[in-house]
Amino acid sequence: MRKLCTLELFSARRVQSFRRIREEAVANLVASLTAAAAGETSVDLTRMASTVTSAITTRAAFGKAQELTDAANFMVVVDNISDLLGGFRITDLYPSLTFLPALTGLKAKLEKMSKASDSVLDQIIDEHKSRRTRAATTKDDRHGSYKEDLVDVLLNLQEKQVDLGAPPITMEVVKAITLELFLAGIETSATTIEWTMSEMINNSRVLQMAQEEVRQVYGDDASLDQLNYLDMVIAESLRLHPPGPLLLPRENGNQKVELSSYEVPINTKVIVNVWAINRDPRYWKEAERFLPERFMDYSIDYKGTDFQFIPFGAGRRMCPGVSFGMAIVKLTLANLLFHFDWVLPAGQKSIDMTECFGMTLRKQYALHLIPVSYNRVPFE
């Protein structure tokens, strides 16, 4: 999975090739916010962040020609599965009681959802196959604009039976990977946007500095690289609010492991509490404070080599969508900061930062803010 994602699905070239998709989705967001700003109404930024990340993922995975109803049906299934998988369950606390999933009804619900996901994905894949055949025979996809999407990449690998040193890529694998990209990619990126905006609103000094930087240097996707303060703000937000606070569960198999003074017996499920590491005063000064400047003396690295800071995990299970996700998060935030000033709804003094643990670590309450248009065009 990792090799396939790094080499094929989310290589630097491929992530760059989705630039137009990102820009269009974010432009739609800016247009909706501009309309809300004209009416001086508050917006639900939580919902809007999810709309942007799911629009980008859907377009990148299924392409433009994909029937909208198929994509919408798939999103419904993804949401249902996210709800079912969210958070700790009693079955996680007692993994040795293998009958528990059946008893709690989880197994049956997951099986039902898995069938639903299979059926929508079958339709989407069939549509891709006929589009590919049409393109191959006519050498022209209606408007001559045949663009390879992620499902196409997976189908290419499946058809050519490319050997990536893993089990063969069957149609089941194509469907499983597509589902996993949606489950793992949409909510994590959206929640990062939401927490980062919330922290900035509660820390007006940070908001002002981030806005000044963006308004000075930001003109297009290329200048995103120059937004160093914004990088620190996002890193600090990921430190305090890691979307995957417990990473994916590990198991040590039939090897007994000694860790510090602890002995981990064989076949033990191991949970890594990144949330706690990120707030541990032994590693972080003023650990509970939102202080992006701390990253001035700390090189931000999402490669999972520095165990003090692993918001994308580490090792073989580490997130393969880092660059795809970060490109969405940074572009969206840069635009929110560039085009708008932000005001709290009447009567509200700050953003409530209560957490809610589901599939990802989300805010308990949706983020509502009033956008105020900042009237300047890039490089004016």
Ligand code: HEM
């Ligand atoms: C800011 C956004 C994101 C964050 C913070 C994040 C974080 C994570 C974390 C913590 C893990 C578990 C790693 C581990 O246990 O070592 C993970 C796994 C994963 N992520 Fe992400 N992720 C993000 C965006 C994305 C995106 C955009 C995609 C793809 C579209 C993606 C695809 C995946 C997949 C497929 C896995 C599972 C890997 C496996 O099963 O081995 N992620 N992510």
